[in-house]
Amino acid sequence: MNREDLIQKWLDNAxxxxxxxxxKQLEDYDELMALDNGLKQFKAQDFNTDLELQRLTNSLKNTxxxxxxxxxxxxxxxxxxxICLGSYYYTTTLDTSIDTLMAQKETIALPDTxxxxxxxxxxxxxxxHSWSDDRALSLEGEGYFKVAxxxxxxxxxxxxxxxxxxxxxxxxxxxxxxxxICYEGSVSVEYNTNVVILxxxxxxxxxxxKTIEKTPVTSTTPSWIxxxxxxxxxxxxxxxxxxxxxxxxxxxxxxxxxEQLFTGSFTHNDIDLALKAITLPLNxxxxxxxxxxxxxxx
Amino acid sequence: MIKNLHDTICDEIRFNTFFKKHSKDLHDxxxxxxxxxxxxxxxxxxxxxxxxxxxxxxxxxxAKSYLFTIGNNLMLNEVKHQKxxxxxxxxxxxxxxxxxxxxxxxxxxxxxxxxxAISNLTxxxxxAFLLNRIEGKKHKEIAELLDISTKAVEKRIxxxxxxxxxxxxxx
Numbered sequence: 054m055n056r057e058d059l060i061q062k063w064l065d066n067a068x069x070x071x072x073x074x075x076x077k078q079l080e081d082y083d084e085l086m087a088l089d090n091g092l093k094q095f096k097a098q099d100f101n102t103d104l105e106l107q108r109l110t111n112s113l114k115n116t117x118x119x120x121x122x123x124x125x126x127x128x129x130x131x132x133x134x135x136i137c138l139g140s141y142y143y144t145t146t147l148d149t150s151i152d153t154l155m156a157q158k159e160t161i162a163l164p165d166t167x168x169x170x171x172x173x174x175x176x177x178x179x180x181x182h183s184w185s186d187d188r189a190l191s192l193e194g195e196g197y198f199k200v201a202x203x204x205x206x207x208x209x210x211x212x213x214x215x216x217x218x219x220x221x222x223x224x225x226x227x228x229x230x231x232x233x234i235c236y237e238g239s240v241s242v243e244y245n246t247n248v249v250i251l252x253x254x255x256x257x258x259x260x261x262x263k264t265i266e267k268t269p270v271t272s273t274t275p276s277w278i279x280x281x282x283x284x285x286x287x288x289x290x291x292x293x294x295x296x297x298x299x300x301x302x303x304x305x306x307x308x309x310x311x312e313q314l315f316t317g318s319f320t321h322n323d324i325d326l327a328l329k330a331i332t333l334p335l336n337x338x339x340x341x342x343x344x345x346x347x348x349x350x351x
Numbered sequence: 352m353i354k355n356l357h358d359t360i361c362d363e364i365r366f367n368t369f370f371k372k373h374s375k376d377l378h379d380x381x382x383x384x385x386x387x388x389x390x391x392x393x394x395x396x397x398x399x400x401x402x403x404x405x406x407x408x409x410x411x412x413x414a415k416s417y418l419f420t421i422g423n424n425l426m427l428n429e430v431k432h433q434k435x436x437x438x439x440x441x442x443x444x445x446x447x448x449x450x451x452x453x454x455x456x457x458x459x460x461x462x463x464x465x466x467x468a469i470s471n472l473t474x475x476x477x478x479a480f481l482l483n484r485i486e487g488k489k490h491k492e493i494a495e496l497l498d499i500s501t502k503a504v505e506k507r508i509x510x511x512x513x514x515x516x517x518x519x520x521x522x
Contacts, residue, residue, distance in 0.1 A: 064483060065490050080494060088515065091465045091483045097382040098392075100375045105392065109399050293399050 152176040155301035166201040193224040213244035283318030383481040388459035398422040468518035
């Protein structure tokens with residue numbers, strides 16, 4: 054048996070007595086023995102199995118076996134579902150809101166075939182997803198509605214609620230001012246605790262908390278839709294504030310009596326023409342200065 | 352249909368038996384592979400805790416290799432954080448003191464050389480070689496422990512011996 058085989062066998066601790074004798078005769082023997090003895094000094098630290106098991110048992114007492122391994126993945130699935138449902142619910146119940154600025158008008162198609170045109174500095178809020186169950190929207194400012202036939206259509210304003218079935222009407226809610234004009238069909242207006250039913254041409258007007266009777270209108274649409282504001286026997290201050298909204302200007306009215314009644318109209322397209330239209334009938338003069346208009350009586 | 356009643360090692364008695372059978376081998380394996388400065392005893396504890404936590408998922412026949420893989424990974428994670436300490440820091444233990452100073456010095460010198468030589472072996476060579484020489488394990492046992500063939504174990508051990516002798520001569 055040659056030298057390498059002997060060493061190999063020695064390494065496997067598988068030498069027979071005779072082979073061991075032969076191995077002892079090898080010139081490597083002394084060196085290998087020295088190496089082997091030296092290596093014994095590197096023995097791993099004592100590992101006391103029982104002691105270590107005791108240690109393990111102690112630390113395991115605080116960590117019970119996870120027999121319920123199905124629970125955690127289930128929680129994860131539940132969490133994802135909750136997030137999905139939550140965001141779905143959130144986005145579907147989110148209200149749609151549309152605002153107009155000064156001197157701006159906008160026509161909005163509602164989820165059914167109804168449309169609403171809102172005048173300057175107005176806003177509507179409605180929910181697209183609950184529309185089929187509940188046709189309701191909130192309005193601040195002025196809007197002209199063409200309501201498609203169907204279930205009840207409700208317009209909520211800070212001061213009153215207007216309910217209709219299918220019709221055309223105009224709602225104007227401004228500071229100390231609430232006006233509903235019905236152009237077609239019939240409209241029910243709920244103001245404070247009163248309910249008023251309007252027929253075509255009828256209007257409902259409240260200024261400074263006082264209900265004011267008006268003669269029936271003959272036009273079929275509100276004039277502002279055609280870029281003109283017209284007034285019949287209105288206090289001059291309502292004309293002023295409408296003018297301010299349409300042209301984005303401010304008025305300095307000095308000592309002019311704002312309560313005097315005005316009948317007439319002004320256009321939304323030409324400020325000079327419009328100013329003349331509101332000043333001439335009342336014998337007033339006007340001067341423009343940096344977006345402020347100063348009015349004086351002659 | 353035959354159903355294996357013991358398809359997990361989740362009950363305490365089976366787990367304890369398993370611990371007694373494999374904990375020392377795992378410890379020695381980690382010790383010779385990574386040295387003592389990374390607390391092989393703690394890693395053994397951690398590996399068994401992991402095994403217990405996942406006992407429902409690990410089949411008994413896979414438990415041993417699962418355990419060794421966990422132990423090895425725990426060590427590797429530690430090594431990642433302690434790259435500086437990678438040097439093999441084994442200190443020989445003294446068993447006899449009544450020898451003459453010259454002999455002591457020579458022996459010390461030899462052991463120092465041996466230590467350097469051991470730390471120069473590859474991890475695979477060192478683990479197999481030391482399990483064989485120090486723990487006296489047969490090639491077949493080591494092969495089972497490391498999940499490799501007997502031939503590979505022989506090759507590693509013989510290669511380690513050759514390298515050690517060469518290194519010691521050169522030093």
